[in-house]
Structure formats: C-alpha cells, structure tokens
Amino acid sequence: MQTSTQPVSQAAAEQPAAQDLEVVPVRHYGRWAAAVAATAALAGLIGSLARNANVHWDVVGHYVFAGLIFDGLGTTLWLTAAAMVLGLGLGTLIAVMRLSANPVLYGLSSLFVWFFRGTPLLVQIIFWGYAAALYKYVLIGIPFTDITFFRAETNSLLTPSVAALLALGLNEAAYASEIVRAGIQSVDAGQAEAAHSLGMRPAMTMRRIVLPQAMRVIVPPMGNETINMLKMTALVSVIAAHDLMSNIQDVYAQNYQVIPLLVVASIWYLALVSVLSVPQAWLERRYGRGSAGAGPTSPLQRMFLGATAALRRKEGGR
Numbered sequence: 001m002q003t004s005t006q007p008v009s010q011a012a013a014e015q016p017a018a019q020d021l022e023v024v025p026v027r028h029y030g031r032w033a034a035a036v037a038a039t040a041a042l043a044g045l046i047g048s049l050a051r052n053a054n055v056h057w058d059v060v061g062h063y064v065f066a067g068l069i070f071d072g073l074g075t076t077l078w079l080t081a082a083a084m085v086l087g088l089g090l091g092t093l094i095a096v097m098r099l100s101a102n103p104v105l106y107g108l109s110s111l112f113v114w115f116f117r118g119t120p121l122l123v124q125i126i127f128w129g130y131a132a133a134l135y136k137y138v139l140i141g142i143p144f145t146d147i148t149f150f151r152a153e154t155n156s157l158l159t160p161s162v163a164a165l166l167a168l169g170l171n172e173a174a175y176a177s178e179i180v181r182a183g184i185q186s187v188d189a190g191q192a193e194a195a196h197s198l199g200m201r202p203a204m205t206m207r208r209i210v211l212p213q214a215m216r217v218i219v220p221p222m223g224n225e226t227i228n229m230l231k232m233t234a235l236v237s238v239i240a241a242h243d244l245m246s247n248i249q250d251v252y253a254q255n256y257q258v259i260p261l262l263v264v265a266s267i268w269y270l271a272l273v274s275v276l277s278v279p280q281a282w283l284e285r286r287y288g289r290g291s292a293g294a295g296p297t298s299p300l301q302r303m304f305l306g307a308t309a310a311l312r313r314k315e316g317g318r
Contacts, residue, residue, distance in 0.1 A: 059260035063251065064267060072244035073268060075161070079243060080230045082165055087172025087229075088180075088222070094173060095180035096206065109177070116174035122235050124171055128163035129239030164236035164243075172229060179221045183214030215287045223280030227273050234265075244268060 049055060063069060097109035116124070132154035141148035158166075187210050195205040234245035245265060252261040 054259065055263060056257060056260040059257050060263050060267075063261060064264050068247045068251065069244065069264065069268065072242065072247035073272075075242050075246075076230070076233050076244045077272075079161070079164055079168060079233045079236065079241070080226070083168035083172055083233075084226050084229055086165070086169030087176045087225075090169070090173035091176025092180050092211075094177035095184060098177065098181055099184060113174045113177055116171050121167065121171050121232060122238065125164060125167040125235055126238060128158065128167045129160060131158055131163070160236070160239045160241040163239060164233070164241040168229065168232065168236070172225065175225060176222065179218055179225070180214070183216075183218035184210055186217045187213045219280070219283045219287050223276075223283065226280070227276050230272055230276065231269060234269075 050057075094109045094112055097105040098113070100106055100109075135154055138150070138152050138154050138157050139148050140150035184206075191209055191213065192205050195209045196202070200208070233243050236243055237246040237249055240246055248261045248265045252258045
C-alpha cells in the first residue's frame with residue numbers, strides 16, 4: 001500500500017515546481033545574423049551609389065521635376081488607365097465567351113488569346129505604330145462590295161498614342177481574360193444554379209452573383225497586371241508615344257547623360273508603383289473579408305499594428 005502511494009506523492013510535490021517554470025522564447029541567431037548582413041550590404045550599396053560621381057546627382061536633381069518629365073508622366077498614367085480599362089472590359093467579355101457552350105464563340109475567343117499571348121508585346125506595338133505600311137486607309141463597310149461607311153487615312157487615325165493604346169489594351173485583354181476566367185471558375189457552380197432557380201437570367205447571374213464572388217480571386221493578379229502595365233508603357237518609346245521613357249530618351253540623346261536620366265525614370269516608376277500598391281492592398285482586404293487569406297498586411301502596416309499593440313499593452317500595465 002505504501003509502495004503504490006509513493007509515486008503519487010512525488011508527482012504532487014513536483015507539480016508546484018512545474019508551474020514555476022519560465023517560458024523562454026527560441027533564439028534565432030541565424031536570422032539576426034542574416035538580417036545584419038543584408039542590412040550592411042544594402043547600406044554599402046546605397047553608400048556606393050551616393051558617393052559615385054558618375055551618377056551625377058546634380059543632373060538627377062535638375063531633371064527629376066522638369067516639365068517634360070511631368071508631360072511624360074501624364075501620358076504614362078493615361079496609357080496605363082485606358083489600357084487597363086480596355087483590357088479588363090474586353091478580357092471579361094472574352095472570358096465569358098471562352099466559357100460559353102457555343103463552339104464559334106469559344107473558338108474565336110481562344111484564337112484571340114492564342115494570338116495576343118503568343119506574340120511579344122514589343123512586336124505588337126511596332127505593328128500598330130507602322131500599320132499604315134500595311135493599310136494606307138481604314139475602311140468600314142460591307143465586305144466584298146464598294147459600299148463604304150467610313151474612310152480615313154491610317155496615319156491620321158492611328159497616332160502614336162492611339163497605336164500604343166491599342167497594342168497595350170489588346171495584349172492586356174488576352175491576359176485579363178485568363179485571370180477573369182479562373183476567377184469565374186473558382187465560384188461554385190451551385191451558386192449559378194441557385195440563381196437560375198430563382199428566375200435570374202444568365203447575364204444577371206454573372207453580373208450579380210458570380211463576378212462579385214470571383215473578385216477575391218481576380219483582384220490580386222489584376223493588381224499585379226496594373227503595375228506591370230505601368231512599366232510596360234516604357235516600350236511605347238519605340239514609336240515615340242511621348243510617354244515618360246520617350247521623353248527621357250529624347251533628353252539623353254542630346255546631352256548623353258544616360259545614367260542620370262535612367263535614375264530619374266527609375267525614381268518615378270518606383271514612386272508610381274508604390275502608390276498603385278495602396279489601392280491594390282485595400283481591394284484585396286475588402287474582397288478577401290471572411291476568408292482565411294484575407295490579404296497579408298504590408299511591412300509598414302505590420303510595424304504600425306505592432307507599435308499600436310505595444311502601446312496598448314503599456315497602457316494596460318499602468
């Protein structure tokens with residue numbers, strides 16, 4: 001009897017000691033060492049660029065807020081917004097056509113995606129910029145007859161800005177259609193069936209039921225496409241569309257200050273991308289509400305939330 005009660009008494013004696021144990025977080029020395037090394041490398045790179053006389057920071061400061069830079073920025077922003085509107089609208093239509101049971105609609109939409117995804121964007125920009133070499137006039141009428149409703153010279157109709165818009169917008173439509181199609185297919189088919197059982201037409205079901213739920217899948221890659229479109233506008237400089245990169249090239253073709261002016265272009269592209277990242281993160285959080293991946297916070301937001309939590313803990317301890 002005494003033998004059976006001895007382990008129980010020992011466990012009871014050891015229990016208070018176990019409650020007094022202090023929890024010590026795991027030390028990640030490797031992470032701190034990597035962070036210090038990365039910070040030192042970044043500081044060294046920034047210091048090297050800051051002291052490099054070949055950058056010509058005086059030239060950078062002279063042109064970073066120049067009037068021609070702002071003129072190019074206006075064209076770049078206009079092309080980005082217009083091309084994304086055209087690409088998203090046409091891409092949504094093509095995505096619905098690719099999901100259609102009609103073989104003609106499916107074939108035409110698949111051919112569109114195949115062509116514009118299969119040829120480089122630079123080739124498409126040059127093609128639209130020099131379309132007058134293929135067709136001198138743009139004619140709209142009844143095919144295989146002399147009846148014409150509209151006639152205009154290609155050069156006067158397809159200005160560099162219009163050619164750039166068509167190239168960027170049509171190319172974006174091919175990629176946007178695949179993003180929208182993936183978003184539509186991510187919605188459970190029972191949602192559309194339930195809407196049809198309530199008497200909703202297919203078009204209304206797509207607009208009111210399917211697409212709002214598909215936005216959670218569509219928004220993140222579409223935000224990346226918008227940022228990518230902003231940078232792809234630099235390619236229209238090959239047809240002198242007077243965007244930011246075109247104006248930059250015009251300047252360094254005269255003063256030969258290539259590196260300083262490329263630094264100016266990089267500064268503005270980085271600034272614009274940073275601004276575009278804000279509404280993208282907001283849309284991701286809005287359409288991701290109620291899901292497990294409700295959208296990660298940015299490093300700046302995590303720092304703010306951490307500082308707020310620390311302040312609350314400090315006030316609570318008083």
